[in-house]
Amino acid sequence: MTPLRTPRRDAPAALAALAAAALVLVAPALAAQQPAADTTRLEPVVVTATRTPVARSAVPVSVTVITGEQLRAQGIVRLTDALRQVPGAVVAQSGAFGATTTLFLRGGERDYVKVLVDGVPVNDAGGDFDFASVTTDNVDRIEVLRGPGSVVYGSDAVSGVIQIFTRRGAGRARATIDARAGSYGTREASADVAAARGAVSYSAGAASRRTDGILAFNNDYRNDALGGQLRFALGAADVQLSTRYNASEYHFPTDFAGAVTDSNQFTRERRLSSGVDAGYRFGRALSTRLLLTDNRSSRLSDNAPDSPGDSAGFYSRDDADRYRRGADARLDARLRPGALVTVGAAYEAEGEASRGTSAFGAAPLPATSFHERRVNRAAYAQTVLEAHDRATLALGGRYDDNGSFGIFRTGRAALSIALTGRLRVRAAAGNAFKEPAFAEVFSTAFATGNPALRPERSRSVEAGLEATVAGAVTLGATWFSQRFDDLVQFVPSDPASSALLPNYFNLASAKAAGVDVELRTRPLAGVSAAAQFGYVATRVLDAGTGASGTFVAGDALLRRPTRTASATLTYARAHGSSLATTVSHVGSRSDRDFSAFPARAVTLSAYTTLDLAAALALPLPRSGPSLALTVRAENALGRRYQSVYGYDAPRAVVLLGARLTVPE
Numbered sequence: 001m002t003p004l005r006t007p008r009r010d011a012p013a014a015l016a017a018l019a020a021a022a023l024v025l026v027a028p029a030l031a032a033q034q035p036a037a038d039t040t041r042l043e044p045v046v047v048t049a050t051r052t053p054v055a056r057s058a059v060p061v062s063v064t065v066i067t068g069e070q071l072r073a074q075g076i077v078r079l080t081d082a083l084r085q086v087p088g089a090v091v092a093q094s095g096a097f098g099a100t101t102t103l104f105l106r107g108g109e110r111d112y113v114k115v116l117v118d119g120v121p122v123n124d125a126g127g128d129f130d131f132a133s134v135t136t137d138n139v140d141r142i143e144v145l146r147g148p149g150s151v152v153y154g155s156d157a158v159s160g161v162i163q164i165f166t167r168r169g170a171g172r173a174r175a176t177i178d179a180r181a182g183s184y185g186t187r188e189a190s191a192d193v194a195a196a197r198g199a200v201s202y203s204a205g206a207a208s209r210r211t212d213g214i215l216a217f218n219n220d221y222r223n224d225a226l227g228g229q230l231r232f233a234l235g236a237a238d239v240q241l242s243t244r245y246n247a248s249e250y251h252f253p254t255d256f257a258g259a260v261t262d263s264n265q266f267t268r269e270r271r272l273s274s275g276v277d278a279g280y281r282f283g284r285a286l287s288t289r290l291l292l293t294d295n296r297s298s299r300l301s302d303n304a305p306d307s308p309g310d311s312a313g314f315y316s317r318d319d320a321d322r323y324r325r326g327a328d329a330r331l332d333a334r335l336r337p338g339a340l341v342t343v344g345a346a347y348e349a350e351g352e353a354s355r356g357t358s359a360f361g362a363a364p365l366p367a368t369s370f371h372e373r374r375v376n377r378a379a380y381a382q383t384v385l386e387a388h389d390r391a392t393l394a395l396g397g398r399y400d401d402n403g404s405f406g407i408f409r410t411g412r413a414a415l416s417i418a419l420t421g422r423l424r425v426r427a428a429a430g431n432a433f434k435e436p437a438f439a440e441v442f443s444t445a446f447a448t449g450n451p452a453l454r455p456e457r458s459r460s461v462e463a464g465l466e467a468t469v470a471g472a473v474t475l476g477a478t479w480f481s482q483r484f485d486d487l488v489q490f491v492p493s494d495p496a497s498s499a500l501l502p503n504y505f506n507l508a509s510a511k512a513a514g515v516d517v518e519l520r521t522r523p524l525a526g527v528s529a530a531a532q533f534g535y536v537a538t539r540v541l542d543a544g545t546g547a548s549g550t551f552v553a554g555d556a557l558l559r560r561p562t563r564t565a566s567a568t569l570t571y572a573r574a575h576g577s578s579l580a581t582t583v584s585h586v587g588s589r590s591d592r593d594f595s596a597f598p599a600r601a602v603t604l605s606a607y608t609t610l611d612l613a614a615a616l617a618l619p620l621p622r623s624g625p626s627l628a629l630t631v632r633a634e635n636a637l638g639r640r641y642q643s644v645y646g647y648d649a650p651r652a653v654v655l656l657g658a659r660l661t662v663p664e
Helices: 011-032 068-073 079-083 438-442
Strands: 062-067 089-093 101-105 113-117 139-146 160-166 174-182 186-197 200-211 221-234 237-251 266-281 286-303 314-336 339-360 368-387 391-402 406-418 423-434 456-469 473-490 504-521 527-542 563-572 578-586 589-593 600-604 607-617 626-634 653-663
Touching (some): 062 068, 068 139, 068 563, 079 101, 160 221, 174 626, 186 653, 339 438, 368 438
Parallel strands (some): 113 160
Antiparallel strands (some): 089 101, 174 186, 174 653, 200 221, 237 266, 286 314, 314 339, 423 456, 504 527, 563 578, 589 600, 626 653
């Protein structure tokens, strides 16, 4: 276990007591307030599943939707905290706030989930994505597609797609300022504004967050975010411009095995994503859309000597600049009511410039660098047939021609049928792919890339049902099975050979199968409850080289628990008061102790955490600003656990603050 910054043993209990006291004070005040009038709710639609709006109840594949209202009621500002409530999603964080954070969805690899912000892909080329610094500031909703999505999104969408939608302005201008502070020297502030006037709507938000971290030294973290959306709707045409910028810096004293040894090691990242989404309607039956995307990121990792006399270790400085720019044009034709045909073409250019220097003590090692780019061209078609809210059929196919690996074809068929007014069944089958990372293809120094690499690929099937019970409870269950082939592995060079041979090959294969269960209900006005359970069994079918112990034939894939579950109960008021509690459970899972060679197999213990949040609106004149006091307690019981071996997770975190809302 790593030494923690918190010096007192009873600190977690004290923090939990503080949160409980705040909640006890807030709960009676909420109960005393008059119940809000129930309002008519429109049937929500889902866009990410097919890229065209489909009623949530009729979507033929597995989708979870998390709304901005839910995020605010629970006091959630980190995307990962929201994703922990998605069936089959497992978050692995390497220690403190800002540490490398990965997501495993339905048992897939860490680079098998495509992440979009208003349609803009933000993964690195090859699918990798660090979730550590992604916040939910100025977010309208998050849609999570569980299962393959390459047929409409191309590479990286192997086990799922996550799309973040920026809040769209509506009505009169409304600004919100939020500030809170608490455990581990945490300080947070955010502000946003949104409005719509005639044909123009807009929203903008900014946030800044700081923490001293959980370790005794060199563990501070900062994260700044800025973003917004501007939309014009003029007759048959509409144009939406969106952008999101993030700058973060994370200091960490830990080495590759979690030992606390370094006083000045840090990483710094800058990311800017921008998109233009324009459309035009040629009458009722025909429309076209053009999406232009640009995502740029730069990342610096610095491990310099701790002092002039520190000359016995390994030191390095690596930085990389990456970009993904694309254009996607499609034509939507409604041949008849309930029949939508989409055809489109996509172009994407990817590039990476990577540089690195390192040394063992006073002995410098050869510098590493490459500057490469590649292009992907694609064509796709999809048909969505809907029959009077009784059935939905989606059939799609895609043809990708990649400058690195050549041609790949994907397809998907999905069907949803309402057997009765309260019971719906669905089934889907498809395949997906992930292109190799730039380092796996183009590296030339410590490792040699392999230009002959094929994409990693998968095949997937699923079947499920959704039932409405007693008119207020929606229960869904989905069985799924996936197989992953041609997984890329590193193969060490033969020290006796002087030939420069590739180090990366398509060698391994694995499978994952399981069940996702979701429950949603709104029993009373203002009250909502949701629960999820995920069961997934993974197994390595072909270990290839074993990849230093990370792949063992017959064993489970690392850091993927068999069972996960969570339950959330929320009471939210229209005027700003709310009360929410979330219980999350993660089962035991296998990992490796990389401080030993070869890496030693270990088992991480199961753990259960409790998160609490509340907001109490203060009585102010109805026509003026509104003010609410807020409290959030994360891991309120101070449970000690690790989601990555050797790296302790934060104990109890309590944040107290206030939220000011100013109408026009």
